[in-house]
Amino acid sequence: MLITDDDEGDRRLVARALKEGHLSCECVEATSIEEAIFACSEYAFDCAIIDYRLPGRDGLDGIASLHQRFPYMSIIMATGQGDANVATEAMKLGASDYIAKAQITGGSIRRIIENALEKAAMRRKLALQQEELENFAAVLVHDLKAPITSVRAFAVLMEHSVGAEITDKDKLIGQCRRVANAARRMDDLIDTVREYTRADGQLxxxxxxxxxxxxxxxxxxxxxxxxxxxxxxxxxxxxxxxxxxxxxxxxxxxxxxxxxxxxxxxxxxxxxxxxxxxxxxxxxxxxxxxxxxxxxxxxxxxxxxxxxxxxxxxxxxxxxxxxxxxxxxxxxxxxxxxxxxxxxxxxxxxxxxxxxx
Structure with a gap:
């Protein structure tokens, strides 16, 4: 857990709430966005609580930078006073949630962190699925094109053979066989893709x-x-x-x-x-x-x-x-x-x- 706040009392408030909420976690503290970014390069955090008002770069700038560098880390914006506009902007920039410091208790911090971690896990899962789908589609297109290319090439050869009135039946039969084999490979691939995608269906x-x-x-x-x-x-x-x-x-x-x-x-x-x-x-x-x-x-x-x-x-x-x-x-x-x-x-x-x- 990364706690970023330039006020020592507020950092203690968050740490105490984490303890009261029975959240077993190791906390690392930072007093600025620069310190927070450096800490993230040293540790893999599950969640970060970022104060809105910080020296130098403010919390919104910090959320944007951290989310860009560490897209699967949950980020929670904390501020001394509730502001719907700040909350909306924070969420747009990558925050998972938002809480006013006056509302920080053991129960509230536990709920908000669990919700933020769930959102981050969902983002990670969707990103992995998207990557898998893109890789799958790229290879599938390549593998489907191979037999199609063979079918087209042998069809052209057959056309030339017939046009030239070649009487070599064995040669023509061989070309027909290659066309049939290429079509069979494509049919097998389509059937196998169907079985692969069926495994994602309702179980x-x-x-x-x-x-x-x-x-x-x-x-x-x-x-x-x-x-x-x-x-x-x-x-x-x-x-x-x-x-x-x-x-x-x-x-x-x-x-x-x-x-x-x-x-x-x-x-x-x-x-x-x-x-x-x-x-x-x-x-x-x-x-x-x-x-x-x-x-x-x-x-x-x-x-x-x-x-x-x-x-x-x-x-x-x-x-x-x-x-x-x-x-x-x-x-x-x-x-x-x-x-x-x-x-x-x-x-x-x-x-x-x-x-x-």
Whole structure:
């Protein structure tokens, strides 16, 4: 907590109110905007209380400077007398709230700080979502344009072949096949984007029997299992609280990846779950695939992040990003442990179902 006021008595007033409001915080004091800016370069503050009247630059100027430099820090304007115009101007410049010093009590300071922190958290969340959306859109446009460019190029080649009355059927068939493949890649990408965005939809939760979910998953992957001769095993899986459709997508992505990114003669995947000390279930999906280098443990969950050439392993780069979104929507987290050519284990948390132990 940063308290900026040139009056020592007023700084003590705020500090006393914080204590009376049972707010556990570490306070740093400043007597001017310059001192406040310097303090913010030394510490990461959650909230700052700025006096309106300060020597040199006033509180409004200070709010503008601090908000520009530290946009996610909550700022509260304090003044010796209530003034609606000052309050309005402070909010325009980036303040989260406003309070007259005569109204500062333990209860009022607690309410106003909690409200300011909530607003700052919302601003941070919206900014991160906006950044994610912009990055997602940029990569999506790039990935959609690639197959479209291929379709156009091969269509031109086919047009020239037909116009020149070329009788080489194999050549024409090859061009048609490439057009079809490019269109299929675009169709796959659109379907995967739909699944990715669905993970943001309304989450209808209820008891989910994960034994049944894994059986449905294996049924959906039957053709892949058959073609690769893969073996998937699992222990007894629990009931969890969640959305059956999204959890099926989660397991299907993880098991499918374990089979796809495997060069062993017989791809194997094992799924198990164990309770943790917080009452949640930790699932593990272990495969004998090509593995992931430690430096990429976080990157693999980013949208459109591919670690391998598309010509060797097809994919849109949204599978694990969708898994991360689904798990986080269920209040858990997902991570992995792996090494090159030694397989990968993906771990994720799901809440236990209260009614069914």
């Amino acid at each position: 209808l939760s209820g008891p989910v029997e994960m034994d049944r979910v894994i059986e449905d998953t294996l049924s959906n992957l039957h053709q892949m299992l058959l073609l690769r001769g893969a073996r998937v095993t699992h222990g007894r899986l629990p009931f969890v609280l969640g959305n059956a459709s999204q959890l099926a997508q989660l397991l299907q992505n993880l098991v499918g990846n374990g089979i796809k990114y495997c060069e062993a003669a017989i791809p194997t995947v094992h799924v198990e779950a164990n309770p943790d000390e917080n009452g949640a279930w930790v699932f593990a999906v272990k495969d004998n695939g090509i593995g992931i280098s430690e430096g990429y443990y976080q990157q693999v969950f980013q949208p459109f992040k591919r670690l391998h050439d598309k010509s060797k392993y097809e994919g849109t780069g949204l599978g694990l990003a969708t898994c991360k979104k689904i798990v986080e929507r269920h209040g858990g987290r997902i991570w992995c442990a792996s090494a090159d050519n030694q397989g990968t284990t993906f771990f994720f948390e799901l809440p236990a179902c209260p009614a069914i132990a």
